[in-house]
Amino acid sequence: MTAPTPPNALNRLRPLGFARATRAHLNLPPAELVEAALCREEGVLTDTGALMCDTGKFTGRSPKDRFIVRDAITEDSVWWGDINIPFEPAKFDELHHKMVAYLEDKELYVREAYAGAHPAAQLKLRVVTELAWHNLFCYNLFLRPTATADTSWAADFSIICAPGFEADPAVDGTRQANFAILNFTKKLILIGGTAYAGEMKKGIFGVLNFLLPHTQDTLPMHCSANIGARGDAAVFFGLSGTGKTTLSTDPNRHLVGDDEHGWLPGQGGIFNFEGGCYAKVIDLAADKEPEIWQAIRFGSIVENTRFVPGTHTVNYANKSVTENTRTAYPIDFIPNIAVPSVGPVPTHIFFLTADATGVLPPLSRLDKSHAMYHFLSGYTAKVAGTEMGITEPQATFSACFGAVFLPLHPTRYAEMLGQKMDEHPVNVWLVNTGWTGGGYGVGSRMRLSHTRTLITAALTGQLDAVKFRPHPVFGVQVPAAVPGVPTELLDPRRTWADKAAYDQAATTLATKFVANFEKYVAAANAEIMAGAPLVAEPAHQLLAI
Numbered sequence: 001m002t003a004p005t006p007p008n009a010l011n012r013l014r015p016l017g018f019a020r021a022t023r024a025h026l027n028l029p030p031a032e033l034v035e036a037a038l039c040r041e042e043g044v045l046t047d048t049g050a051l052m053c054d055t056g057k058f059t060g061r062s063p064k065d066r067f068i069v070r071d072a073i074t075e076d077s078v079w080w081g082d083i084n085i086p087f088e089p090a091k092f093d094e095l096h097h098k099m100v101a102y103l104e105d106k107e108l109y110v111r112e113a114y115a116g117a118h119p120a121a122q123l124k125l126r127v128v129t130e131l132a133w134h135n136l137f138c139y140n141l142f143l144r145p146t147a148t149a150d151t152s153w154a155a156d157f158s159i160i161c162a163p164g165f166e167a168d169p170a171v172d173g174t175r176q177a178n179f180a181i182l183n184f185t186k187k188l189i190l191i192g193g194t195a196y197a198g199e200m201k202k203g204i205f206g207v208l209n210f211l212l213p214h215t216q217d218t219l220p221m222h223c224s225a226n227i228g229a230r231g232d233a234a235v236f237f238g239l240s241g242t243g244k245t246t247l248s249t250d251p252n253r254h255l256v257g258d259d260e261h262g263w264l265p266g267q268g269g270i271f272n273f274e275g276g277c278y279a280k281v282i283d284l285a286a287d288k289e290p291e292i293w294q295a296i297r298f299g300s301i302v303e304n305t306r307f308v309p310g311t312h313t314v315n316y317a318n319k320s321v322t323e324n325t326r327t328a329y330p331i332d333f334i335p336n337i338a339v340p341s342v343g344p345v346p347t348h349i350f351f352l353t354a355d356a357t358g359v360l361p362p363l364s365r366l367d368k369s370h371a372m373y374h375f376l377s378g379y380t381a382k383v384a385g386t387e388m389g390i391t392e393p394q395a396t397f398s399a400c401f402g403a404v405f406l407p408l409h410p411t412r413y414a415e416m417l418g419q420k421m422d423e424h425p426v427n428v429w430l431v432n433t434g435w436t437g438g439g440y441g442v443g444s445r446m447r448l449s450h451t452r453t454l455i456t457a458a459l460t461g462q463l464d465a466v467k468f469r470p471h472p473v474f475g476v477q478v479p480a481a482v483p484g485v486p487t488e489l490l491d492p493r494r495t496w497a498d499k500a501a502y503d504q505a506a507t508t509l510a511t512k513f514v515a516n517f518e519k520y521v522a523a524a525n526a527e528i529m530a531g532a533p534l535v536a537e538p539a540h541q542l543l544a545i
Helices: 007-016 030-039 089-103 132-141 198-215 244-248 290-295 368-377 410-423 448-459 499-521
Strands: 024-026 043-045 051-053 066-069 085-087 108-115 123-129 157-162 179-183 188-192 219-227 233-237 254-257 260-263 270-272 276-280 301-303 326-330 346-353 363-366 379-382 394-397 427-432 468-470 477-479
Touching (some): 030 132, 051 132, 123 198, 198 219, 198 260, 244 346, 290 326, 346 448, 363 448, 368 410, 427 448
Parallel strands (some): 024 108, 051 301, 066 179, 123 157, 157 188
Antiparallel strands (some): 301 326
């Protein structure tokens, strides 16, 4: 990459403080970024042509090292605490200067892109990366301007990402050498000390989660989305590892996006924030997830994977580096996509939870009270490898199925969802993609084929005439029968060899829900509280329907 730097590339860097940079590449196409990454030994090619890269020490996000600058814009708006950790404006400026000084004598990669597929709610982005493969990641994950688009814009938000730059916590105000800091006044994200590419995409997601409710009356959602042949839209809420990407990538439906969306006011419908997919690939198999399998080709990235010895074939069962092995590819590598990445008002909402206790049914229907309660609870299990320090499924409650990405108080998003449910007819479902027949270590993970069948039955109206009975502890409505799914699987208690152990586990989980919800009780109305589980009596087997 010895070609002279065009002046416009350097001009893009000046507003970000790079006064002395001399080597920068602007909006390189994927082939040139792959070539640069290979020449710089940032990765190797697999036998499908995908670029395999390692993220180093950090194989997942580091939430405790994510900060927001506390200033006039954020002081009274941000939900400050363990999730949104305040950072001093002066410390941000000092760190910014240090990062620029570190990067200015290096070869830089500049990417201009969008976040938000709907023109009414769109951010213009400018990203400066130290690594070529990180720039390819941004090409894949953000929305790409057309070839003729004028991108000499003043960016709505920018990112500077320098994995090789480490902070000095004692001087710079960070917790560790790595950091990701959002500054809404400077419209800038600084990321350093980590090569985990997901910090960039989640940084912009955090920005949109702050701006859209304020500026567009738009609900940001940590969800995937697709559209059926009848034009019906469905959204899938869930944390990483619960199946958002897998379940929304359906050969019979058009994919809108796999992770981040907005829901516009009125009849505006939904839209994807991104231009690509960032999917987990641990144990990926062609027969189970053919669309994702086929998307891993030249231009795609695979992170932290390993080869079958003596070959360049990826061994997706290898988790020697992490269970959070991933692929990043443009959304148009998936054959069944919605073009553009927008959809109508959804008619189905699925809350996905990987229940490590094996208590929750594989599918249940929620009324508004239960929907709001479970949305604010956001119960699941963090899956191994998704975050640093997680080595096996760990029960957690994450408000709105994405608390770590929410700058505002969770009730703000829950109230917006409740308003949407009042305005539009929508079916809400709770789907357990976790364990059955016992908790983690005793039971087994739900079969993907069964989960797909259950969701298809809900989407196609097969459950409209089915009888439902309430779960005795959680009150959610459980179907009596679903074609293609063993009846005993629908009632989780029947899958446990020790029924008394199930009763105790259900009561224990319900107690955890109630304890977690204490922080919302003061702000939750009677309708939301009506969705709380019952903990006064032990669970018992569902009555025959």
